[in-house]
Amino acid sequence: MNDASRHKLITDLLRETPFASVRDLQVRLGVSPATIRRDIDKLHETGRAKKVYGGISAFEVGGRLAARPYDENRDIAVEAKRAIAQKAASLVRDGDSIIVHAGSTCFQLGVLLARRNLRIYTNSMPLAAYLGEHGSCHLSLSGGELYREPGIIHDPASGAPDYFASRFFVGTQGIDSQGLLESHPLLVKAIGELSTCADEVVLLADSRKFSIQPRNLALTLSRVGTIVTDDGLSDANAKMLENAGVTILIADVGGVI
Template identity: 80%
Template sequence: MNDSDRHRMITDLLRETPFASVRDLQERLGVSPATIRRDIDKLHEIGKARKVYGGISANEAGGATRLSAKPYDENRDIAVEAKRAIAELAAGLVRDGDSIIVHAGSTCYQLGIKLARRNVRLYTNSMPLAAYLGEHGSCHLTLAGGELYREPGIVHDPSGGVPSFFASRFFVGTQGISSDGLLESHPLLTKAIRELSECADEIILLADSRKLSIQPRNIVLPLSRIGTIVIDDGLSDTGAKMLEDAGITIMIATVGGQN
């Protein structure tokens, strides 16, 4: 297999998935990691894909400007009252003795704070939440293995696959919501959420109402995979109908006039 054949196979793969790790490509193409890294460098150089930490990511379709997720440190200070109200309501869905997964993100972080001293088994890939629970919590904590990605604040192993942790509920946030499903711009978040979604009986989405107006490019999960959404009282009638039509149970957190 020559360079051109490998480059074509990599770009074809990126039409199906937004991110591929060096290990993914090595196993698929049967070549060395050094060869894969040279291929990634070349595809990035000629503009066919983007070199990202741990692998390669698809470019924006049509050359559109990439809608980037805000770094965790910046996003945590947006719509804080709504996120706290959502977390308070979501915490009521957790029973003592439950095994749950709490994904990275600022709204899920607020939920983790509420559960810090509860009698639960909690798995998270959130470095900020793990640090908080390690210092202030008494719950049974399991932390995802892998490398630290500081921008989204997650610990993730791109080649690790589905974690060996099973939960009754997976609490997840999202960058955006549309009729197509949950949306993200960061390829590693897309991959991590898909993997964790296979580890739980039910997926519960925690999202403030702003998320229905944000439209990143990557479809992470279809709305049909979501059992319940906990959202603030800024949800519009149009947004509510879209969620109800998808069969999602809607729980409204009252924010006292602030979104």
């Protein structure tokens, strides 16, 4: 197979999935890791895809991944996020093993659970740092490289962790009838992997997220057991969730402590 044929196969693959690791491509194309890395470099140089740690990703429209940096996102809708976190914390029992994903609402949940008798697994660098300094829970961390824009620790080649939880608490950049939507390809990959490690997926999302429509599907609504949101949820979106079998919990933003 020549270079042009491999490059076409790689770009075709990126229309179906937002990220492919070197290992994924090596297996699919039957060539050496060195050849795959040269292909990735060439596709990056020509602007057909983006070279990222561990592999290659599709470009967003305009050539930019549009996920909002964690430091910027944490200061938006803070009261709603804290209220959602308080409501979500009531679902957790002492002795539980849970997964808390990266993101600002999930961070608020982690703060509330820091000194509970729990096992918490997280891929969030900000949350890991907080729990290490202020928490007494049993803490397990994702391994890999630090990605500062989404604030996660991730190894694209490692797959799902060897950890099982009763609940996976996850946020999202946007929501539609398909499910959870993200711009950053590593978040898509991480959410998909971690969702296989828990009995129930609990989505923490303020009502703004229903008006945000990134292009990449991270998780279908059918995989979500419960959503914790605020009272800005519209009737139409509530019906969409109910039709998908998702339990809706509304947080009292006015009652946040």
